[in-house]
Amino acid sequence: MSDEKYKRKRPFRLQLRFDEYEYNRLESDSEKIGKSKGLLLREVYFNKLPKDPVMTxxxxxxxxxxxxxxxxxxxxxxxxxxxxxxxxxxxxxxxxxxxxxxxxxxxxxxxxx
CATH class of the missing domain: 1.10.287 (Helix Hairpins)
Incomplete structure (x- = not known):
């Protein structure tokens, strides 16, 4: 995705619930990759990124x-x-x-x- 797509307005909010394992995994992957949790979730859903980051x-x-x-x-x-x-x-x-x-x-x- 290009940078323009990340900078566009997003008027819709979504609240998600995670169990402890899911949240810790999301937090860990977010830190490893250096991207926010929201951006990471959008990329995984829309771009089908690999499950485990190969490199930080x-x-x-x-x-x-x-x-x-x-x-x-x-x-x-x-x-x-x-x-x-x-x-x-x-x-x-x-x-x-x-x-x-x-x-x-x-x-x-x-x-x-």
């Missing part, structure tokens, strides 16, 4: 930061290759593209930029 939002941010550093190193190697300082292996372009695809996937699935 903090973990995803760490992975994205590390991938950005790796990407920066790859770009430096590409620059040096382009000016003739070094010769790169043929697999370099494929590795660079795979890194880009991983980063785009993480950004799409987590909302982390």
């Amino acid at each position: 939002s903090v973990d995803i941010k760490k992975v994205v930061a590390e991938l950005k550093r790796i990407g920066n190193n790859i770009n430096q190697l590409a620059y040096k290759a382009n000016i003739g300082e070094i010769v790169l292996d043929k697999n370099f372009v494929a590795v660079r593209e795979e890194l880009h695809q991983i980063l785009m996937f993480l950004r799409r699935t987590s909302g982390v930029s």
Whole structure:
């Protein structure tokens, strides 16, 4: 869902009741993912998100930061290759593209930029 959908007005309220286990699970998942309980419930219902988060939002941010550093190193190697300082292996372009695809996937699935 795009950010515009989350910012729109929601005039209708719904009151839900949970048992202790359900509420604790919702609270825990909400904290792990870094989203409010209401937003989490809407996303799960409307987008059919997986039951258990694979990574917390903090973990995803760490992975994205590390991938950005790796990407920066790859770009430096590409620059040096382009000016003739070094010769790169043929697999370099494929590795660079795979890194880009991983980063785009993480950004799409987590909302982390």
